[in-house]
Amino acid sequence: MIQSTKPFVSRGGTELRLEGVTKLYAGTAAVDRLDLTVAQGEFVTLLGASGSGKTTTLMMLAGFTQADSGRISIGGRDVTALPPGKRNLGVVFQNYSLFPHLTVAQNLAFPLEMRKLGRAEIKDAVLRALEIVHLPDKAERYPRELSGGQQQRVALARAIIFHPQALLMDEPLGALDKNLREHMQIEIKRLHASLGATIVFVTHDQEEALTMSNRVAVMDNGKIAQIASPRAIYEEPLNRFVASFIGQSNFLPGKVLGGRGDGFVVQLTTGDKLNCRGPHQPAPGDEVLAVVRPEHIAVYREAQIDGHRKTISGKVVDTLYLGHTIKLEVCLADGTRLMTQSTSAALDGVVPPPGSAVQLDLGSRSIWCIPAVEEAK
Amino acid sequence: MILSRKAVGPWLLLTPALLFLCIFFVYPLCNMLARSAFDPAPTLRHYTRLINEPAYLRVLLTTFEISLSVTLSALVIGYPLAYFLSQLKLRTANFLMVLVIVPYFTSVLVRTYAWMVLLGTEGILNQVLLGLGLVTRPLAIMFSRTSVVIGMTYILLPYMVLALYSVMRGIDTHLLHAAESLGAGRIRAFWRVFVPLSMPGVAAGGLLVAILSIGFFITPALMGNQQDSMISMLIEAQVETYFDWGFASALASILLACTLLLFLAYDRMVGLNRLFEAKQ
Numbered sequence: 001m002i003q004s005t006k007p008f009v010s011r012g013g014t015e016l017r018l019e020g021v022t023k024l025y026a027g028t029a030a031v032d033r034l035d036l037t038v039a040q041g042e043f044v045t046l047l048g049a050s051g052s053g054k055t056t057t058l059m060m061l062a063g064f065t066q067a068d069s070g071r072i073s074i075g076g077r078d079v080t081a082l083p084p085g086k087r088n089l090g091v092v093f094q095n096y097s098l099f100p101h102l103t104v105a106q107n108l109a110f111p112l113e114m115r116k117l118g119r120a121e122i123k124d125a126v127l128r129a130l131e132i133v134h135l136p137d138k139a140e141r142y143p144r145e146l147s148g149g150q151q152q153r154v155a156l157a158r159a160i161i162f163h164p165q166a167l168l169m170d171e172p173l174g175a176l177d178k179n180l181r182e183h184m185q186i187e188i189k190r191l192h193a194s195l196g197a198t199i200v201f202v203t204h205d206q207e208e209a210l211t212m213s214n215r216v217a218v219m220d221n222g223k224i225a226q227i228a229s230p231r232a233i234y235e236e237p238l239n240r241f242v243a244s245f246i247g248q249s250n251f252l253p254g255k256v257l258g259g260r261g262d263g264f265v266v267q268l269t270t271g272d273k274l275n276c277r278g279p280h281q282p283a284p285g286d287e288v289l290a291v292v293r294p295e296h297i298a299v300y301r302e303a304q305i306d307g308h309r310k311t312i313s314g315k316v317v318d319t320l321y322l323g324h325t326i327k328l329e330v331c332l333a334d335g336t337r338l339m340t341q342s343t344s345a346a347l348d349g350v351v352p353p354p355g356s357a358v359q360l361d362l363g364s365r366s367i368w369c370i371p372a373v374e375e376a377k
Numbered sequence: 378m379i380l381s382r383k384a385v386g387p388w389l390l391l392t393p394a395l396l397f398l399c400i401f402f403v404y405p406l407c408n409m410l411a412r413s414a415f416d417p418a419p420t421l422r423h424y425t426r427l428i429n430e431p432a433y434l435r436v437l438l439t440t441f442e443i444s445l446s447v448t449l450s451a452l453v454i455g456y457p458l459a460y461f462l463s464q465l466k467l468r469t470a471n472f473l474m475v476l477v478i479v480p481y482f483t484s485v486l487v488r489t490y491a492w493m494v495l496l497g498t499e500g501i502l503n504q505v506l507l508g509l510g511l512v513t514r515p516l517a518i519m520f521s522r523t524s525v526v527i528g529m530t531y532i533l534l535p536y537m538v539l540a541l542y543s544v545m546r547g548i549d550t551h552l553l554h555a556a557e558s559l560g561a562g563r564i565r566a567f568w569r570v571f572v573p574l575s576m577p578g579v580a581a582g583g584l585l586v587a588i589l590s591i592g593f594f595i596t597p598a599l600m601g602n603q604q605d606s607m608i609s610m611l612i613e614a615q616v617e618t619y620f621d622w623g624f625a626s627a628l629a630s631i632l633l634a635c636t637l638l639l640f641l642a643y644d645r646m647v648g649l650n651r652l653f654e655a656k657q
Binding site for chain 1: 574
């Protein structure tokens with residue numbers, strides 16, 4: 001229970017902004033002219049593979065790494081040249097980084113002592129912080145006497161106890177096992193909701209990114225490939241990289257025939273026509289790729305006639321039986337291969353044998369299309 | 378009971394070493410302990426003489442004082458050096474570490490003579506100071522406690538640096554980042570986080586240097602003087618000059634006891650196994 005009236009982390013947090021920030025390592029850009037604005041109270045996740053620049057970006061925000069060019073501001077104040085201790089940001093590190101020679105209470109008191117708070121005040125704040133992370137009885141323990149999850153919570157408490165303007169988290173759950181990780185995800189989300197803190201979270205785990213964030217920034221080669229809500233990242237990827245990095249995607253090549261309503265019609269190379277939508281309204285004749293998720297494809301053994309919707313025919317190449325799901329690799333008339341994923345129930349538990357003909361239904365809604373040729377940034 | 382060949386084999390390999398130790402170490406050691414209390418007949422005379430004679434207690438005190446000075450000097454010089462090395466890339470640090478250790482393979486005698494040449498009245502240091510006009514008369518550094526401490530510190534420094542370095546290498550740099558993010562400046566992060574975490578290294582290096590320095594002989598004998606005699610020099614004098622084996626043995630037994638006491642402290646605070654481990 002949180003009994004305090006005084007909020008941890010300045011309520012609503014503070015806006016963070018990176019403008020044209022570049023960091024070079026041995027001549028190559030780890031972060032390349034990056035622009036990012038995190039609004040007050042927003043939870044933004046930097047998602048990417050290792051080497052994508054996500055951690056470097058966070059370290060530049062925290063002040064441990066100096067940007068080679070560009071500008072970083074916190075709450076409108078330029079902090080580009082400010083040392084980490086003066087930025088007033090709570091940082092949670094991947095390996096917790098609790099001080100092993102100090103007790104939990106002393107760890108929590110550290111940032112307050114640095115701010116020259118009084119003894120009584122520090123004691124109060126430590127007790128309150130321990131209650132927030134549900135560890136009121138662990139004050140006198142040393143970090144090594146705590147479990148990984150408990151250490152993580154202490155690290156979290158230490159990062160918020162001094163009312164930072166925002167929280168930065170570098171793969172904070174990476175070292176925890178799956179159950180604990182899911183539990184901590186919920187706790188961090190709850191903390192975000194109750195504190196209204198601005199949070200920048202770094203992870204390589206896409207599920208984690210999608211469940212926790214207001215917005216996800218998918219990073220690739222030191223750049224943001226797309227920044228949008230989790231739903232938009234998954235349902236409306238801007239480019240091929242995002243579409244294949246988040247979940248699995250089939251790419252069906254086709255040509256735009258013309259506009260229709262707020263979307264357009266695409267003729268696939270198989271000859272089939274689809275109602276589509278995309279990030280931009282393309283011109284007739286433009287080459288596009290229809291992005292189709294394996295789990296959005298319904299598989300039938302015979303052609304279905306359902307109003308004016310038509311199925312696409314193909315031949316099973318390979319099958320993968322996973323119990324609750326069945327995955328098929330299907331070859332279309334033009335040679336394009338795609339993956340489908342159906343529940344076992346949808347196929348009545350029967351796996352179509354390789355070589356058998358199947359009919360694929362891409363669903364009634366319009367299909368998301370991205371330009372086949374991406375303009376270079 | 379019949380011991381199989383397999384069980385006996387490894388012990389056979391130890392025989393030469395055990396034989397060597399028994400003849401040249403265990404036997405003389407027992408002999409020494411016996412002489413301190415049975416020379417010529419059972420007596421505590423040698424020990425009471427040590428306690429009743431202020432001059433001898435002074436030697437013991439001097440020995441501890443010099444050991445402490447050497448330990449502290451080695452710490453003051455070694456700590457920044459070890460810190461510097463611990464912050465370098467591993468390859469660079471390993472290379473520089475070789476430079477720290479190489480002198481350690483040179484004879485103590487040679488290195489002591491080298492310092493005598495440097496510090497003597499006609500030595501390089503005095504020549505330079507005179508040449509620069511910083512002093513008008515050569516400084517009398519040689520044959521003083523100062524020269525003994527300088528010489529011993531130089532010889533024992535590698536032990537201190539190695540002990541400190543291996544602990545400092547293991548300190549996670551993220552902890553210093555964490556301290557900085559929590560509002561500490563670089564200097565405060567160093568004092569509040571790095572220094573406390575390096576304390577096991579300070580204890581290890583300090584005790585090791587102290588243990589080695591209380592029994593030191595060559596350097597204090599060559600670079601020191603009679604007033605600042607250390608216990609090892611007193612033992613030598615009792616044997617060489619006065620042929621008093623009983624008293625020499627009593628002194629040696631006291632030295633042995635002090636050394637063991639320090640080892641005990643080392644074991645309690647650091648763990649003896651650390652002494653024999655390759656670093657980390």
